[in-house]
Amino acid sequence: MGYVITEDPCRREDMSETHSNSKSQEEDDSQVAQLEKLKLDNLEGLAETCRQDEPSQEKAKEEPEGSNIPEDLNGKEALMGSDHQLDLEEQELLWASEEDLEIQQWSDGSSYKGHMAMNLKGGFGEFKWANGETYFGEYYKDHHHGKGIYTWPDGSQFTGSFYLSRKEGYGTMTFADGRKYQGLYKADVRFGPGVESYSDGCQDVGIWLGPRLLRLCTLLPGAVSVTSFPEFCPPSNGDLGNNKYTSSELPEGGLEDPFEFRYKILLKEDSFTLPDKIYCYSLDTDHLPITRSQHREFDSHFYRDDNKEEEPNDCIADIVHKASNVKDIYLHVSKHRNRPEDFDWNICSVMRDEREKFGPNGPRERSAERLIKMAGSGDLESISTILRHDLAHVDVSDNSGQTALHAATVNGHNNIINLLLDNGADVNKSNDEGLSALSLCLMLFYSTKSFWPNVAERNLPEDKEEKSKLVLDSSESESCFMNDKDMEKNGDVLPICGGSLQTSVNDKTGASFESDVVDSTGDHNRNTNLRSTMELLLLRGADPNISNIPMNALFFAIKAADVSTAQLLLECGARTDVRLKTQHGSLTPLHIAAALPVAEGIRMTEILLHVASDPNISAEDEDYVYDHDRGETNGVILGFSMKGGLETGLPLYNYFDKIPCVPEEGGRTPLHVACEREDNYKFARDIISLLLAHNAKVNILWSGHSPLSLAIASGNDLAVKELLANGADPNLALSRGSGSALCAAVNIAYEKKRTLAARIALVDRLIKAGANILMPIVIGGGKRTVLGTATDYAYFKYFQDKRIAHTPYHALLPEERDTYNARKQLLEHLGKLTREAILAKEQERAKEGIVREANPKGNVNVTAGDGSTPSTRTFFKYCYQCGRSVGVKLSPCLRCYSIYTCSKLCKKRSWDELHKAECQQLTGKLSGRMSTTGRASSKMHSTRGGKNSPAKHLHGEKESLGREAYGDHIHSITENYSYN
Numbered sequence: 001m002g003y004v005i006t007e008d009p010c011r012r013e014d015m016s017e018t019h020s021n022s023k024s025q026e027e028d029d030s031q032v033a034q035l036e037k038l039k040l041d042n043l044e045g046l047a048e049t050c051r052q053d054e055p056s057q058e059k060a061k062e063e064p065e066g067s068n069i070p071e072d073l074n075g076k077e078a079l080m081g082s083d084h085q086l087d088l089e090e091q092e093l094l095w096a097s098e099e100d101l102e103i104q105q106w107s108d109g110s111s112y113k114g115h116m117a118m119n120l121k122g123g124f125g126e127f128k129w130a131n132g133e134t135y136f137g138e139y140y141k142d143h144h145h146g147k148g149i150y151t152w153p154d155g156s157q158f159t160g161s162f163y164l165s166r167k168e169g170y171g172t173m174t175f176a177d178g179r180k181y182q183g184l185y186k187a188d189v190r191f192g193p194g195v196e197s198y199s200d201g202c203q204d205v206g207i208w209l210g211p212r213l214l215r216l217c218t219l220l221p222g223a224v225s226v227t228s229f230p231e232f233c234p235p236s237n238g239d240l241g242n243n244k245y246t247s248s249e250l251p252e253g254g255l256e257d258p259f260e261f262r263y264k265i266l267l268k269e270d271s272f273t274l275p276d277k278i279y280c281y282s283l284d285t286d287h288l289p290i291t292r293s294q295h296r297e298f299d300s301h302f303y304r305d306d307n308k309e310e311e312p313n314d315c316i317a318d319i320v321h322k323a324s325n326v327k328d329i330y331l332h333v334s335k336h337r338n339r340p341e342d343f344d345w346n347i348c349s350v351m352r353d354e355r356e357k358f359g360p361n362g363p364r365e366r367s368a369e370r371l372i373k374m375a376g377s378g379d380l381e382s383i384s385t386i387l388r389h390d391l392a393h394v395d396v397s398d399n400s401g402q403t404a405l406h407a408a409t410v411n412g413h414n415n416i417i418n419l420l421l422d423n424g425a426d427v428n429k430s431n432d433e434g435l436s437a438l439s440l441c442l443m444l445f446y447s448t449k450s451f452w453p454n455v456a457e458r459n460l461p462e463d464k465e466e467k468s469k470l471v472l473d474s475s476e477s478e479s480c481f482m483n484d485k486d487m488e489k490n491g492d493v494l495p496i497c498g499g500s501l502q503t504s505v506n507d508k509t510g511a512s513f514e515s516d517v518v519d520s521t522g523d524h525n526r527n528t529n530l531r532s533t534m535e536l537l538l539l540r541g542a543d544p545n546i547s548n549i550p551m552n553a554l555f556f557a558i559k560a561a562d563v564s565t566a567q568l569l570l571e572c573g574a575r576t577d578v579r580l581k582t583q584h585g586s587l588t589p590l591h592i593a594a595a596l597p598v599a600e601g602i603r604m605t606e607i608l609l610h611v612a613s614d615p616n617i618s619a620e621d622e623d624y625v626y627d628h629d630r631g632e633t634n635g636v637i638l639g640f641s642m643k644g645g646l647e648t649g650l651p652l653y654n655y656f657d658k659i660p661c662v663p664e665e666g667g668r669t670p671l672h673v674a675c676e677r678e679d680n681y682k683f684a685r686d687i688i689s690l691l692l693a694h695n696a697k698v699n700i701l702w703s704g705h706s707p708l709s710l711a712i713a714s715g716n717d718l719a720v721k722e723l724l725a726n727g728a729d730p731n732l733a734l735s736r737g738s739g740s741a742l743c744a745a746v747n748i749a750y751e752k753k754r755t756l757a758a759r760i761a762l763v764d765r766l767i768k769a770g771a772n773i774l775m776p777i778v779i780g781g782g783k784r785t786v787l788g789t790a791t792d793y794a795y796f797k798y799f800q801d802k803r804i805a806h807t808p809y810h811a812l813l814p815e816e817r818d819t820y821n822a823r824k825q826l827l828e829h830l831g832k833l834t835r836e837a838i839l840a841k842e843q844e845r846a847k848e849g850i851v852r853e854a855n856p857k858g859n860v861n862v863t864a865g866d867g868s869t870p871s872t873r874t875f876f877k878y879c880y881q882c883g884r885s886v887g888v889k890l891s892p893c894l895r896c897y898s899i900y901t902c903s904k905l906c907k908k909r910s911w912d913e914l915h916k917a918e919c920q921q922l923t924g925k926l927s928g929r930m931s932t933t934g935r936a937s938s939k940m941h942s943t944r945g946g947k948n949s950p951a952k953h954l955h956g957e958k959e960s961l962g963r964e965a966y967g968d969h970i971h972s973i974t975e976n977y978s979y980n
Contacts, residue, residue, distance in 0.1 A: 101125075114139065137162070140301050142283055152176075160185065161339070163302055164285050170341040182343045183208060184333060192333050193350035195343075196362060204362035205355055207329060212393040213364050215326060215401075217355035220369060222376045223402040224410050226433050229443050231451075232550040303339075353399040367391035375404035375420070378413045387423045394425045401431030409437040410444065412529035414536050427542045434549035438534065438542040442556045445530040451559040454595035456619075456673045458584045535568065544574040552578040558589050561600035567607055576613040585621025585667060589613070594670040594687050597679035602686045605670075615696040618667035626676075626703040628713055628749050629736070638806060640799045640887040652787060652885075655774045655841045655876055663732055665701035672702045675710040675719055678753075685718040692726045699729050704736025709744040715753025717762065730771035739777040739793050742766055746794035746830060748801055748823065756822040760829055773830070773837050774876075779886060788886035791830040795884055798823055827882070834883030838876060880915060881906035896922040 104112040114125015121127075121139035128134045137148020144150075144162035151157045160171020167185040174180050183194020190208035197203050207215035226232065278288070290298075333351070341347055349357045361369075371392045374382040383404070386392050397403045405425050408416040417437075421427055430436045435443075453460045538544070544553040554574045557566035570576075579586035590613045593604040609615060671691045677684040688707075692698065698707055708728040711719035724730065730741045744750060745762045754762065767773065776787045779796050788796075799805045804812070804820050812820060878885040880899035888902035896919045901907040911919075 106130075140298070143285075145298065145302060161302070164298065165283075168302075169336050169339050170343075172343070182341070182345070184336065186332055192329050193347055195345055195350070195358065196364070197359070198362060201359050202362040203359040204364040205350060205358045206365065207326060207350070209329070209393065212390075213368050213396055214329070214393055216365060216368055216396065216398050217350060217353040218365075218369070218398055219353075219400055220372050220398040220402060222373075222407055222410065223398070223400045223431075224406075224435075224440055224444070225400075226435060226443070226550050229447055229550070231447070232443060364392065368393070368396040369398075371396060372398060372402065372404050372407050375413065375416050376407035376411050378408075378411065378416060380413075380416055380419065383416060383419060387419070394420055394423050395429055397429075397431070401433070403429055403431075405429065405437050406431060406435075406440060409441050409533055409537070412526070412533050414529075414533055417533065417536060417540075421540050427537060427540055428546045430547055434547055436542065436547040438537045438544065438553060439547040439549065441530055441534045441537060442553055443550070445527060445534060446556050446560050449560045449562075452561055452596055452598060454559075454592060454597065455677050455679070456587055456591045456595035456668075457582050460679075531565075534565070538568060538572045542572070544569045544572055545578065548578065551580055552589075554578065554589050555580050555592065558592050558596075558604055561596050561598050561604065563600050563603050563607070566604060570607065570611050576608055576611060577617070579620075584624060585619040587619050588617050588670075590615070590617065590670045591619055591668065591673050594674040594691070595677060597677070597683070599683060602683060602690070605687050605690050609690060609694045615671070615691050615694045616669055616700070618669055618702075620667055622665070622667045622702070624668075624703055625736075626705055626710075626713070629703070629738070637796070637799050638802070640796055652774065652776050652789070652876055655838065656772055656776060663699055663701050663706070664697070665735060668702045669696065669700060669707075671696045671698065671700075671707045672705070672710055675707040675716070675723070676714050677716070678714045681716045681718050684716055685722050688719050688722050692722070698723060698727055699732050701732075701735055704734050704738040705744075706732050706734060706741070708732070708741050709734055709738060712741060712744040712762065713747075713750040713753070715750070717754075717758070720762065720765070724765070724769045730766045730769050731775050733775075737778070737781055739779075740771070740775055740790065742771050742773060742775070742790040743777060743793045746790060746797070746826060748797050751819075751822075756825060759822075759826055763826075763829065763833070767833065773833050774841070786886050789834060789878075789883070791827075791834045791883040792886040794827055794830055795887065798827065831879070831881060831883035834878065835880060838878065842875070879903075879906055881910040881913075893919060895919050898922055 101113055102116040109130035110128060112121065112125060112127045114121060114127075115123030117123070120142040122141060123139060124137070125139055126134065126136040132153030134151045135144055135148055136151075137144065138146030140146065144165040146161065148162050149157065149159050150162075154176040155174075156176050157174045158167065158171055159174075160167060161169040163169070166188045168187065169185060170183070171185055172180065172182045178199040179196060181190070181194060181196040183190055183196075184192030186192070189210050191210075192207060194208045195203055195205050204213060206213045206217050345358065348354075367386055371383060371386050371394075374386075387394060395403055395405075397406075403425070405417065405420050405427070408420065427438075428436055430439075547553070552574075554566060554569050554576070555578075556562075557569060576589055579588055580592070590605065590608050593601055593608055595601070596604060671688065674684050674687045674691065688711075700706070705713070706728070708720065708723045708730065711723060728741075732740065734740055734743070738744065742763065745759065745766060751759065773790050775790065777790060777793050778785050779788045779793055780786055804816060804823070807816075809817065809820070876885070877890050877900050879888060879890060879902040881901055884902055890900035890902055891907070893899050893901070893907075893915065898918075899910065899915055901910055
């Protein structure tokens, strides 16, 4: 059957690879030589079929002379193997007889002989063009689709696979001049591993992109690795990932397509895209869209032999770990991993950079190596020659990913950088470690600088010798204990000052950052060149977010307190929501800026806030334990009984008006970081002020602490004043046994930050700001907890110090005696505040008609103004002298029954100092002597010597009196709260 039409609908001009001159030969080399590594398995099976069902010579002679069909197909069989065999039934169906083959002829002399389906070429056939080009192989819907052989008149030949009439997969390209390329193709061009062999035995080996090598298999000298800078790669814990390097990461979530036009959406639905059976009259796949279902159809035909089981290839299985700049190529290699090549070399040799298995370097390899070497040495003329004559790809790299741009950047050759970028070099290309040219420049530039230690990364010096460099001398450190007036006058209460810290680090590095003074002129010039190179890369389009190894570019500038560079990076699009993974949680640039112990940290924080950085962003360290809280005991301790009576604790809530609420808790915010700083109180206060001005949350918890309690724990009274003035809640309920802000002020773990006078002044300031000393506090931990006040919490913490609390006074060292005396005075002050708060609250309740009425039997009745006894109102019982209500046994005054005391000493002191006149006023009489019966029954542990008695240092004798007898009556008094 013959047909005569005007033109071949499947003929493609880009397949007409004539090689009439050297220029066309080079073009063919660039487009054809990339996909030559694919096996012709399908064609091999088809050739076997042709061999079995070859038409007789007589029938061949009867064919028309103008058909240009070869007399036999035996010549094609020599080019095919027998690995891929079509199903026998399909073979019989396709080549059962000569009549099944159709012949087409065109007026220009082109012809086709093969199978047809629905007037389209399909199956197996041969097409000859009038210019001498031929294709012999598989067809599908009029396209070269599958295994095939394409031959040019000059003798050049491609043997491999085609996808929609384009070379795709592994194939072999043989040229008329004797060259041969074997490798991977994509869309008619070389795309992946390949080897080009020459007649003299030389070979160009590597990863190809078009006619040029993109990646070599050899390592060239001069490459810079991140492992050479361990100071930039602190060790991270296993919870932060399995990355080889500590890195900063962009937030999760892919980028949206900025060109998501409507026609792309329509491609998702077949019915909205193309008319039905459009392939019958149009094969323009370059300009007409192909729907997903059509792609699946073509793929199923092309990859139909890929489902067979094959042994896994180790060099292909893990190739995606390579640098992102060639990730598409490696993914393409992985896509064709089940379509084995039929080459005389192993694909794994190229993937594993095993260059020694091949012949001497070819001309393309030598040109590529020379390009990278000359970029490092600064030979501008040689590089211009290579690029002008297109001898090497401008982004070619060695097997570590080092490109000419990297080499020029490392050596500071700005003129070569401009030349490479003008010739199309990718300014954001990264090496195998993920380092871009900008990252390399930043590493080299800041390697001569010392990053400032900061509390955000927990890298403050721990050695005593190193820490002494950051601490002021004794005369300066005493300034942290000034009173409020002195603080407001001087404005700087610093155990560590910015100037001292700046000097110490400069002593270590030998240079001041601001002056950029270095030890040698050469180093100074090198740093100047690197800075100009960094600025050049940014101005030429370098993306500061493209590389996060060893950290994002913005972190370099912030950790070094380089304000000008940070501002330039932000102007060039640096993101502020990137994270730096450390062993103490993922931190953002704002976290580190808020922790910088120098004045530049204030400006850095201001800049970040002005570019809309989130002031409430949290680090990933919500499980971290605050350093000063480590090792604390929240269980049962000696001297503090956790046993309570039968009451429920409701009396204390009657004295606390605020309804308890559960605050928000999570990781550290920049405000937490600034509040826990202990290096420079004034700078920290200024940063806190900036954060609060940008709506930072002031009542959020981290590690059980609020920003206010952290400022108290760090000793920064300036920060405390700033927080209270901006709405910090002093009654915010803290977690993890921290109590409240008042509890932080009386906690012995933080007492070294202030003198006794400063601690008392801090307590008074919190009370004045609204802190309620009667706020219910959970004391203890685990299953044994009890409710108490801040005073009870202070005693609980006091007894945790076994040395001070449980050692006789005469056995204490002089420094320990001073500590004991200071604690005693603070506790006495808390007892006074507790008593005043309770009396003030009872006076308010008395105005409502709720008064306390003494009972001679030791009970307390609550009466209202109308004489009724409200059952829901109960009074709080506490020691009238020390203020304790938990961990002690309370005994009433047997004269008026209106107060309670916890020990003989408290009873005597309260009688002498306070209660004597009050009791006389309540009872109308005053006895001149104490009850002898009471004194006899209370005679226990009367001396300080012998075994230690808990709390004797504070109150002389704190005997636990379960029952105290007075006269003929015995009254059993219990404490306020029950325990768990």
